[in-house]
Amino acid sequence: MKTMLSIISNALCRMTGRNAGARVVVSRSFADFTPQATFDIKKCDLHQLEEGPPLKAELTRDQGLQYYRTMQTVRRMELKADQLYKQKIIRGFCHLYDGQEACAAGIEASINPTDHLITAYRAHGYTYTRGVSIKEILAELTGRKGGVAKGKGGSMHMYAPHFYGGNGIVGAQVPLGAGIALACQYQGNNQLCVTLYGDGAANQGQLFESFNMAALWKLPCIFICENNKYGMGTSVERASASIDYYKRGDFIPGIRVDGMDVLCVREATKFAADHCRSGKGPIVMELQTYRYHGHSMSDPGVSYRTREEIQEVRTKSDPISMLKERMLSNNMASVEEFKEIDVDIRKQVEEAAQFATIGSRAAAGGSLQPHLLQQPAAGGPRDEPLVQTQVCQLDLNPNLQIHSDPDR
Amino acid sequence: MAAAARFFSRRANFKLSLSAVGTGAHSSFGAALLKPSPNCNSRTKTQRRHAAHFTFQPDPVPTQYGEWFIFGEDVAFGGVFRCTVGLRDKYGKDRVFNTPLCEQGIVGFGIGAAVAGATAIAEIQFADYIYPAFDQIVNEAAKYRYRSGNLFDCGSLTIRAPWGCVGHGSLYHSQSPEAFFAHCPGIKVVIPRSPVQAKGLLLSCIADKNPCIFFEPKILYRAAVEQVPEEPYTIPLSQAEILQEGSDVTLVTWGTQIHVMKEVAAMAQEKLGVSCEVIDLQTILPWDTETICKSVVKTGRLLISHEAPITGGFAAEISSTVQEECFLNLEAPISRVCGYDTPFPHIFEPFYIPDKWKCFEAIKKMINY
Numbered sequence: 001m002k003t004m005l006s007i008i009s010n011a012l013c014r015m016t017g018r019n020a021g022a023r024v025v026v027s028r029s030f031a032d033f034t035p036q037a038t039f040d041i042k043k044c045d046l047h048q049l050e051e052g053p054p055l056k057a058e059l060t061r062d063q064g065l066q067y068y069r070t071m072q073t074v075r076r077m078e079l080k081a082d083q084l085y086k087q088k089i090i091r092g093f094c095h096l097y098d099g100q101e102a103c104a105a106g107i108e109a110s111i112n113p114t115d116h117l118i119t120a121y122r123a124h125g126y127t128y129t130r131g132v133s134i135k136e137i138l139a140e141l142t143g144r145k146g147g148v149a150k151g152k153g154g155s156m157h158m159y160a161p162h163f164y165g166g167n168g169i170v171g172a173q174v175p176l177g178a179g180i181a182l183a184c185q186y187q188g189n190n191q192l193c194v195t196l197y198g199d200g201a202a203n204q205g206q207l208f209e210s211f212n213m214a215a216l217w218k219l220p221c222i223f224i225c226e227n228n229k230y231g232m233g234t235s236v237e238r239a240s241a242s243i244d245y246y247k248r249g250d251f252i253p254g255i256r257v258d259g260m261d262v263l264c265v266r267e268a269t270k271f272a273a274d275h276c277r278s279g280k281g282p283i284v285m286e287l288q289t290y291r292y293h294g295h296s297m298s299d300p301g302v303s304y305r306t307r308e309e310i311q312e313v314r315t316k317s318d319p320i321s322m323l324k325e326r327m328l329s330n331n332m333a334s335v336e337e338f339k340e341i342d343v344d345i346r347k348q349v350e351e352a353a354q355f356a357t358i359g360s361r362a363a364a365g366g367s368l369q370p371h372l373l374q375q376p377a378a379g380g381p382r383d384e385p386l387v388q389t390q391v392c393q394l395d396l397n398p399n400l401q402i403h404s405d406p407d408r
Numbered sequence: 409m410a411a412a413a414r415f416f417s418r419r420a421n422f423k424l425s426l427s428a429v430g431t432g433a434h435s436s437f438g439a440a441l442l443k444p445s446p447n448c449n450s451r452t453k454t455q456r457r458h459a460a461h462f463t464f465q466p467d468p469v470p471t472q473y474g475e476w477f478i479f480g481e482d483v484a485f486g487g488v489f490r491c492t493v494g495l496r497d498k499y500g501k502d503r504v505f506n507t508p509l510c511e512q513g514i515v516g517f518g519i520g521a522a523v524a525g526a527t528a529i530a531e532i533q534f535a536d537y538i539y540p541a542f543d544q545i546v547n548e549a550a551k552y553r554y555r556s557g558n559l560f561d562c563g564s565l566t567i568r569a570p571w572g573c574v575g576h577g578s579l580y581h582s583q584s585p586e587a588f589f590a591h592c593p594g595i596k597v598v599i600p601r602s603p604v605q606a607k608g609l610l611l612s613c614i615a616d617k618n619p620c621i622f623f624e625p626k627i628l629y630r631a632a633v634e635q636v637p638e639e640p641y642t643i644p645l646s647q648a649e650i651l652q653e654g655s656d657v658t659l660v661t662w663g664t665q666i667h668v669m670k671e672v673a674a675m676a677q678e679k680l681g682v683s684c685e686v687i688d689l690q691t692i693l694p695w696d697t698e699t700i701c702k703s704v705v706k707t708g709r710l711l712i713s714h715e716a717p718i719t720g721g722f723a724a725e726i727s728s729t730v731q732e733e734c735f736l737n738l739e740a741p742i743s744r745v746c747g748y749d750t751p752f753p754h755i756f757e758p759f760y761i762p763d764k765w766k767c768f769e770a771i772k773k774m775i776n777y
Binding site: 091092093143151152153154156157168169170171200201203204205206231232233234238239240298303304361362 | 481482485488506508509510512513536537539540576577578579580581753754755756
């Protein structure tokens with residue numbers, strides 16, 4: 001009886017896509033679900049590579065639900081940030097990541113927590129995937145003490161162990177990422193660095209300097225260009241002579257990946273990570289993705305693109321919907337389960353927003369150098385410059401082997 | 409809480425003091441003052457706002473500035489501060505165009521264009537992003553005329569950049585880098601304090617035969633309202649302007665801080681009976697040493713203020729020159745009220761900026777020295 005009900009509800013689910021199934025069956029046992037399925041993923045365009053990532057990806061039920069949860073959390077968190085910004089509870093600059101969740105989730109799924117990651121200012125998603133709680137992120141946005149950078153950093157300056165932010169100057173994080181990769185190589189710890197940048201930053205000179213050094217010294221660095229089609233208000237065609245960002249590394253192999261498909265991102269990043277860890281040197285990945293919001297909160301996002309375009313991406317390629325539909329059509333989870341996850345995430349985000357709104361502001365006395373505030377008002381202080389300590393210091397191995405390459 | 413109140417009071421007084429400037433000091437421009445520019449009519453809803461922007465509208469008929477073109481990130485649709493709104497439609501897309509995201513490239517490109525004879529107006533989206541172009545400015549633009557024995561020069565290059573604190577800018581949207589460029593012979597650095605000054609000084613920069621950097625206080629894009637004359641006019645560079653005559657203390661600053669200083673001068677008069685002379689430096693490099701020194705000789709006390717960090721800030725240069733020239737006239741050590749030596753903070757901005765209370769304290773100290 002129960003099996004027949006499940007079959008009926010399944011069929012109804014697939015036909016109507018939504019609630020009919022929920023009314024037929026109240027509870028389902030987990031034994032009904034497919035534990036694992038294999039999906040076809042888009043082939044990646046390759047540059048300077050014979051073989052690329054696989055064309056099929058395996059997904060277990062648990063993994064699927066986890067990716068869903070991660071992406072939905074980032075989505076809801078960003079939408080909450082949007083709301084708080086409009087209420088003027090968050091001030092300053094705020095660059096939202098909704099639409100691009102598959103990139104953050106897919107990358108995190110394929111690297112180790114001990115690997116390193118650095119990105120530009122659209123960093124809330126990565127801050128979350130790298131282990132910072134929603135509470136700490138929202139509190140940082142509102143400038144509260146409970147924020148991950150004690151409220152002093154704001155949107156663009158959030159850090160965590162093995163996550164180097166959060167960088168305001170476009171492209172400046174790429175040489176930093178190459179440097180982190182160099183440290184990994186020095187230490188011989190089999191770690192790598194994922195260095196992210198956008199299509200706008202792809203035209204910065206310092207990127208090409210980093211590519212050259214990384215290739216020359218075979219640094220374990222994955223350069224990832226999140227191509228969301230617009231560098232602030234300028235479309236890629238109007239900004240770049242070549243929009244094949246995965247080829248921009250020239251002598252560095254490159255892969256172009258569908259950045260709206262979390263499985264595609266995961267497989268490609270896994271492939272790239274293996275490439276780096278095997279000592280072959282750096283690799284460039286281009287994730288083709290899309291952001292629903294404008295560049296920042298002061299950009300409505302519709303003066304350089306049409307609402308129809310945004311709507312089209314939302315309906316046809318939304319990363320969260322794509323994963324959900326895949327799992328539902330393969331009977332890997334139920335609609336109610338997803339609903340439960342949604343409700344739970346909403347609750348968590350709501351609580352975090354509460355925490356971020358009523359918490360106390362960053363304390364000036366505790367955070368700045370103490371002698372700074374004791375200065376007399378006139379004449380200005382003669383104080384030591386404030387040194388920002390790194391959240392995570394890479395300890396250089398005292399027994400390190402000096403590299404034998406004389407050019408270093 | 410008190411700090412927040414100070415911060416808000418600093419802001420709230422802006423509109424009052426600024427609108428007074430327009431009517432009083434510039435009556436010499438006559439009837440033209442009251443006529444809004446024709447471009448305003450098409451947008452009656454935003455008319456008042458439109459008048460406030462540092463909108464650069466060069467006169468289309470006389471080509472005393474040569475064939476100019478404006479380029480930078482996002483200038484085509486009007487720019488992030490709407491400074492170039494309508495220019496593309498009016499002058500065409502070969503004269504107002506976007507560049508990719510590459511400051512070094514933008515300035516290098518501008519230098520090349522200027523060397524070849526065009527009038528290039530490059531926009532750097534925020535002064536905080538000017539550093540990739542620093543090498544081009546310092547090593548190429550500033551030295552072109554000198555190294556080529558006057559055979560070539562990039563005098564027709566003007567670089568514009570929004571400058572200074574804005575209330576919520578934090579590290580990378582609030583910087584005041586004039587001191588870095590003041591250290592570079594071969595360029596001019598100019599900072600206006602209001603729309604009327606902005607137009608005059610910008611046109612002077614464009615006409616000037618040296619590469620100029622024009623820093624526009626971004627907080628004033630929206631806060632400052634003035635009646636700006638329609639026809640082109642220039643304000644001479646390297647001439648400081650005495651806004652208010654006084655006999656006891658000389659207050660020197662530039663840009664946004666002028667408005668703070670005017671309040672400080674009023675406070676000093678009211679509470680201490682101290683008469684302050686307020687001077688707007690306008691051009692940072694080369695700066696008007698004569699006006700400042702003459703003033704200090706008269707008053708005997710000098711206070712210099714700027715948002716940039718105090719160590720190595722431009723106040724240090726002024727202070728050094730003044731003590732050389734006016735040593736025996738000084739009644740008290742020269743006072744500098746500036747930003748602290750930290751990166752420009754996010755939520756601590758109200759504590760960081762040299763607000764009127766800090767300046768007032770400094771004056772008190774000097775008077776009682």
